[in-house]
Amino acid sequence: MLDDEYYMGLALREAQKAYDNDEVPVGAIIVCENKIIGKGYNQVEQLKDATAHAEMIAITAASNYLGNKYLQNCTLYVTLEPCVMCGGAMHWTQVNRIVYGASDPRGGFSKLTPSVLHPKTQVICGIMEDDCAAMLKRFFQSKR
């Protein structure tokens, strides 16, 4: 079985695509039984759509793949702690596990609405945190 660092590395590759498009670099991967069934990267500026977060795109892709609105046997990997919108979306999917890299003390769900997720959803944070945070830091420094 491949481990969380492996999949977070793939989420980071998605984040790099956002970075290359001059978007806040966040990437997400959804895995079900060791198979990648959805992926996404932040496309808010490209699509001019505030809902086009990496996680939302990955959730829609995974749901399409499974033909199921529930992602109960899935793990969602994302390089940055999800926001309230994405946390709310994950609630509806009943996703089994969420693994995120960098924390987001300002916009992350865990501070703003800690009980938003489905009670069955397990949360793991800090996987490849330094790499995930470094990409975000590099992006915001280049904007100053």
Place this chain on the structure above:
Amino acid sequence: MLDDEYYMGLALREAQKAYDNDEVPVGAIIVCENKIIGKGYNQVEQLKDATAHAEMIAITAASNYLGNKYLQNCTLYVTLEPCVMCGGAMHWTQVNRIVYGASDPRGGFSKLTPSVLHPKTQVICGIMEDDCAAMLKRFFQSKR
């Protein structure tokens, strides 16, 4: 200037489309300077996508129309109080006004995460509340 009841009536027409598709009947309309620039109805079951709430579909449509991720001069009408996911999406859009019909004491954002919206966003509730609630009640009664 057309009033909130007029536009809520149009949101109810969207909700009826969801009802006719055997979906929880929720509909949304986004209005900018008296022009409808986005609409949507709940398509979660049809699309097998937990993110396909009426509001999310309407937000993406309105953003596409304007070519802008912000909906700062817009009013979003929705027949049911938005959930946390949709409230989070509205935060990102900085929508000017949210007008909703029926309250949702269990899943609505106002109880779970009252501060999720952008500080500039004005909220009006209870417009055509009885009609909005009646459609939902009829739907759930038909399921028993």
